[in-house]
Amino acid sequence: MRRLLAEEGEAAMTDGRATLELGDHVCASYATDRERRDGFTVVARAGVRDGHKVLCFVEASSGMPAALGGWLAGAVPAAGPGQVRVQAVGDGAAAGGRVDYLGMIDGLAEEINRAMREGYPGIRLVGDMAWTLRGDVDTEALVDYEAAANELFGDGRAVGLCQYDLRRFDGATLRAVAAAHPGMVTGRGDGPLLRFAFAPRGITLVGEVDASNRRAFSAIVSRLSTLPAPATLDATDLRFIDAAGAAAIVAVAAVRAGRQTVVRCPRGVAQMLRLVGAAQVPDLVVERSDV
């Protein structure tokens, strides 16, 4: 398949983790400790290449923090003082052994602000998601966390790469968690399926929306519900959207009753919006970007 896809110009054999841009929130999976370490290494090198701060999150109890710090010191020698940091997470779990997801989001927001104050143009956050494990995986809480985390990336100051251990998260959990990210990347492949950016009056979307990023997309467009009228969803460069994604747009436009929502999009997206009932929402305006 690889050869055939290459013939069709569809396969870019780059490392998807190295090509991440500010604003990307993606997940990756790993099956070996070596693959996990590679993820940290690739992100750290890309961050130092771009002058970004790099923050690596690892499970506190694993012995990983010291080992990874030592490894990265050798693997990314060009890093400036304090530019690449390893931070242990998991010990701060709230009483009752519950994972403190809200605290983590607040903490990440503060780390992004801190990096800006320190003068970095961006920060790359890369985590081993084993910190979320406390006995049984609470998939729903984890998916809610990942979906909510998208808001941290809409202003284009940070990159987020969440690494999931295939040995510790089951397939159904990983599929649900992956769909809460705009994209998934591997060591050999393209960047994320969807990129998004928040603007004061709307959201810009680039890429594709399907079942693989459905939950993330719902979380991203839900931001429209809080914006004043008129709000614009600039989907000029949205190449594909499925019925569920289009329905999420229609649903949020309906919630904005009385406040106009403008969706600027090419034919295929407009067609799908029409099919899921966009015309039934009076304050939703679909403008074709390709005519």
Place this chain on the structure above:
Amino acid sequence: MVELALPHPSGSNLVLACAFDLHSIAAVRHAILSRASGVGLGEPHLSDFILAVNEVTSNAVRHGGGKGRLRLWQTVVNLVCEVVDDGAVPASSTADLAASDPGASDPGPRGPAADARAPAEAVPLDGAVPPGLDAGLVVEGGSPDVDSDARVAARSERMSGHHRPPPAAEGGRGLWLARRLCDTVTITATAAGTRVVLAFSAHLRHP
């Protein structure tokens, strides 16, 4: 997405055969875009066809255990896409679909031109199904007549796509949409999983 090697079927032109999961349904879309345009399917039909196929592959990965297989082939009058998931039929599948079929008389968003296409009963399998892949699956509903609908009455209404689903019903909406965009949609539920065949008439180059 992993492309599957299959013998060249007689009587039809196999355009694509592949296995997919949640993260390769995008690659499947891209491959269909390239292959279907390669056999002469143009816009706006190509986009509509991809919208429909994607809803079916999405259902397969969301309800069918996360994986599926797809074959795309060309007959004299149709582009036909078969999606087989590896999921079992939901236990609640008891809706009787023989009562009515509003979708059958609906020309769909492509307008009156759909009326001029090949009659539905001539379309779905047409003696041109490539061999292989689906060994073990029992084809129960080769054509959407009342008898075969009655035979597959055990399949769930969610999967049928005949009725416009309520706004919250994601899976049902996908198949409803596929029916709007394609000439025929044949759904066969078996213990081994669900098989959905979409037939889409178009002005193709003959194989």
